[in-house]
Amino acid sequence: MNARPIGEFTIVSTEGTARVGRLETAHGAFSTPAFMPVGTQGTVKGVTPRDLKELGAEIVLSNTYHLHVRPGDELIRDLGGLHKFMGWDGPILTDSGGFQVFSLSKLRKISDEAVVFQSHVDGAQIVFTPEKVIRIQENLGVDIMMVLDECAPHDASRAEVEAAVIRTSKWAKQSLLARARPESLAFGIIQGGMHHDLRERSLAEICALGFDGHAIGGLSVGEPIPLMRELVERFAGELPSEKPRYLMGVGTPQDIVHAVKHGIDMFDCVMPTRSARFGRLFTGSGHINIRNAEHRRSDEPILAGCDCYTCQNFSRAYLSHLIHVNEVLGIQLATLHNLRFYERLMADIRHSITEKTFGTFSAKYLS
Amino acid sequence: MNARPIGEFTIVSTEGTARVGRLETAHGAFSTPAFMPVGTQGTVKGVTPRDLKELGAEIVLSNTYHLHVRPGDELIRDLGGLHKFMGWDGPILTDSGGFQVFSLSKLRKISDEAVVFQSHVDGAQIVFTPEKVIRIQENLGVDIMMVLDECAPHDASRAEVEAAVIRTSKWAKQSLLARARPESLAFGIIQGGMHHDLRERSLAEICALGFDGHAIGGLSVGEPIPLMRELVERFAGELPSEKPRYLMGVGTPQDIVHAVKHGIDMFDCVMPTRSARFGRLFTGSGHINIRNAEHRRSDEPILAGCDCYTCQNFSRAYLSHLIHVNEVLGIQLATLHNLRFYERLMADIRHSITEKTFGTFSAKYLS
Numbered sequence: 001m002n003a004r005p006i007g008e009f010t011i012v013s014t015e016g017t018a019r020v021g022r023l024e025t026a027h028g029a030f031s032t033p034a035f036m037p038v039g040t041q042g043t044v045k046g047v048t049p050r051d052l053k054e055l056g057a058e059i060v061l062s063n064t065y066h067l068h069v070r071p072g073d074e075l076i077r078d079l080g081g082l083h084k085f086m087g088w089d090g091p092i093l094t095d096s097g098g099f100q101v102f103s104l105s106k107l108r109k110i111s112d113e114a115v116v117f118q119s120h121v122d123g124a125q126i127v128f129t130p131e132k133v134i135r136i137q138e139n140l141g142v143d144i145m146m147v148l149d150e151c152a153p154h155d156a157s158r159a160e161v162e163a164a165v166i167r168t169s170k171w172a173k174q175s176l177l178a179r180a181r182p183e184s185l186a187f188g189i190i191q192g193g194m195h196h197d198l199r200e201r202s203l204a205e206i207c208a209l210g211f212d213g214h215a216i217g218g219l220s221v222g223e224p225i226p227l228m229r230e231l232v233e234r235f236a237g238e239l240p241s242e243k244p245r246y247l248m249g250v251g252t253p254q255d256i257v258h259a260v261k262h263g264i265d266m267f268d269c270v271m272p273t274r275s276a277r278f279g280r281l282f283t284g285s286g287h288i289n290i291r292n293a294e295h296r297r298s299d300e301p302i303l304a305g306c307d308c309y310t311c312q313n314f315s316r317a318y319l320s321h322l323i324h325v326n327e328v329l330g331i332q333l334a335t336l337h338n339l340r341f342y343e344r345l346m347a348d349i350r351h352s353i354t355e356k357t358f359g360t361f362s363a364k365y366l367s
Numbered sequence: 368m369n370a371r372p373i374g375e376f377t378i379v380s381t382e383g384t385a386r387v388g389r390l391e392t393a394h395g396a397f398s399t400p401a402f403m404p405v406g407t408q409g410t411v412k413g414v415t416p417r418d419l420k421e422l423g424a425e426i427v428l429s430n431t432y433h434l435h436v437r438p439g440d441e442l443i444r445d446l447g448g449l450h451k452f453m454g455w456d457g458p459i460l461t462d463s464g465g466f467q468v469f470s471l472s473k474l475r476k477i478s479d480e481a482v483v484f485q486s487h488v489d490g491a492q493i494v495f496t497p498e499k500v501i502r503i504q505e506n507l508g509v510d511i512m513m514v515l516d517e518c519a520p521h522d523a524s525r526a527e528v529e530a531a532v533i534r535t536s537k538w539a540k541q542s543l544l545a546r547a548r549p550e551s552l553a554f555g556i557i558q559g560g561m562h563h564d565l566r567e568r569s570l571a572e573i574c575a576l577g578f579d580g581h582a583i584g585g586l587s588v589g590e591p592i593p594l595m596r597e598l599v600e601r602f603a604g605e606l607p608s609e610k611p612r613y614l615m616g617v618g619t620p621q622d623i624v625h626a627v628k629h630g631i632d633m634f635d636c637v638m639p640t641r642s643a644r645f646g647r648l649f650t651g652s653g654h655i656n657i658r659n660a661e662h663r664r665s666d667e668p669i670l671a672g673c674d675c676y677t678c679q680n681f682s683r684a685y686l687s688h689l690i691h692v693n694e695v696l697g698i699q700l701a702t703l704h705n706l707r708f709y710e711r712l713m714a715d716i717r718h719s720i721t722e723k724t725f726g727t728f729s730a731k732y733l734s
Binding site: 041042043045046047048049050070071075078079080085086087296297299309313314315317318320321322324325327328329331332333 | 408409410412413414415416417437438442445446447452453454663664666676680681682684685687688689691692694695696698699700
């Protein structure tokens with residue numbers, strides 16, 4: 001399917017520690033820094049695949065845990081895989097489900113062997129082992145699999161975080177051994193909470209295993225933004241530079257620009273899609289809330305100069321109307337705008353690194 | 368904007384009493400027999416204007432009453448009219464609001480002068496006169512205005528229906544006198560319930576007034592289908608043949624084919640859009656309910672051979688999944704299919720009349 005080998009990561013351009021790259025997958029290559037719209041249940045909420053493509057998304061994220069619960073990864077496998085199922089022929093990355101197990105589920109029991117928990121849908125008992133999580137993702141046929149990790153909560157004790165680091169490394173090794181499908185790349189996940197020495201240890205252990213890419217996990221779990229940024233500044237550059245680096249669950253446009261500056265290549269976040277559903281629409285300077293009365297008579301687009309379908313065709317007044325009368329088109333149009341805003345940001349980032357103007361771009365963006 | 372005069376109705380082809388025509392409006396011409404997707408609140412639920420165009424809709428219906436209540440017709444006028452507001456540059460017809468007043472509203476008081484009722488949103492008192500309903504639609508800047516009529520319920524007494532006929536005729540005259548915007552065509556509405564003599568009277572009175580088109584109103588209000596069809600058979604052909612004939616609120620694909628056979632040119636119905644939201648999807652033979660267990664593992668499209676975006680890209684299993692996990696994309700894709708099904712039916716009807724095969728087509732469809 002590809003002239004270049006699957007998993008090849010080419011760094012096309014750099015400026016300082018920021019870089020523009022291209023990762024080959026079984027469903028084509030995508031450019032980094034990349035933002036992955038979140039399609040938890042096999043759909044980016046309210047957006048068709050063709051609209052996703054039009055707004056510039058090259059890769060989407062879906063979720064192992066959710067798809068395992070409903071409709072089931074074996075069903076998706078039997079129907080030809082997740083790409084065919086959801087009508088998206090570009091790259092797909094699936095989150096391992098570790099984060100959902102630790103955030104959504106009740107009554108979980110964790111051991112070195114497995115995590116046992118109840119489905120958030122019907123309470124059925126589910127057992128996740130590292131091997132099973134790989135098997136699920138291979139059933140889905142995704143391009144990038146995330147391994148099962150243990151994501152300690154923000155307020156966990158040092159001992160708990162250390163135990164999670166040890167277990168995450170053990171599971172990472174098992175995950176690699178369990179792989180059976182070479183078209184599905186595997187990324188390792190660094191844990192260690194806010195403890196620099198534990199992060200260092202996790203990073204050294206995970207990065208020694210030969211993954212196709214590496215992720216910083218366990219952030220965006222409620223910690224203050226300065227703490228998150230401090231960890232990115234300290235550790236992004238220590239991840240192997242010849243492999244893609246992924247900062248999971250981050251973040252705001254500013255967080256993304258900051259992380260790119262320190263060498264991160266991949267991002268995912270529910271912010272553009274979730275915010276859209278609450279009427280929060282991104283503009284050049286933060287966001288507006290379309291529910292506010294000031295927009296009810298405004299014939300302006302959400303963002304002057306924006307090239308998204310929504311801004312090219314509809315006023316704030318129309319969006320305000322749709323949201324007030326609970327018309328689903330309001331959410332669709334808001335989501336298209338916010339996702340296009342994020343994808344254009346990524347394109348601007350890539351362009352400015354190529355042009356060696358990212359220093360100015362990021363300084364302005366972060367001021 | 369048009370080479371041909373606004374309001375010109377050209378009959379392009381006939382077969383028996385069925386006809387193919389073309390009506391010129393200020394926003395371009397559309398072909399008849401036409402189905403108008405229902406966009407009550409200034410949006411066809413879950414469908415962007417460009418998707419509407421792609422699936423073959425040439426004209427959409429919106430609602431005077433709903434837009435008057437929210438966001439207000441004066442606001443829409445100030446923002447450049449309904450076409451600009453909702454991003455639809457083709458023809459728009461607005462229902463007068465009469466049907467909503469009589470079906471949605473509480474505490475209405477009707478006199479020869481006006482109908483006084485409470486908003487279904489906030490209970491505010493609203494007064495509709497024939498003149499006001501014209502003014503609202505002219506504020507909206509629509510291409511076809513429906514006049515205010517009195518729609519007697521299915522179980523009304525003969526005396527009540529007669530009173531409604533008299534009032535509807537009186538209001539029709541007032542409506543025509545109130546017109547100030549020649550770009551907005553005006554259609555009259557025939558009432559008379561299930562009483563043939565009252566229908567005859569209403570038809571004679573309304574059709575003498577010089578409207579740009581004529582509608583049969585007061586059907587699809589709960590009467591048995593054979594009664595509705597009997598009235599269509601009896602009266603469709605009596606509406607002036609040189610003007611478009613519109614059967615309001617109808618109906619199923621079979622009802623539409625039946626009415627076309629008897630000379631009707633225009634239709635609107637919530638069926639394709641509302642059914643989609645309940646998981647009922649049209650096929651060649653009736654419909655399926657995508658919620659049923661039998662579809663959960665089906666890799667078939669909703670309808671083999673259907674050229675809609677949904678059938679071209681997604682399986683029943685995927686739609687079943689989306690509906691089961693309450694993903695809004697499920698409603699979007701279901702709506703696209705059902706509307707395309709209707710629009711393709713209309714195209715097939717027009718084509719078969721042109722080819723003089725509508726007799727066979729309709730016999731097969733109605734068997």
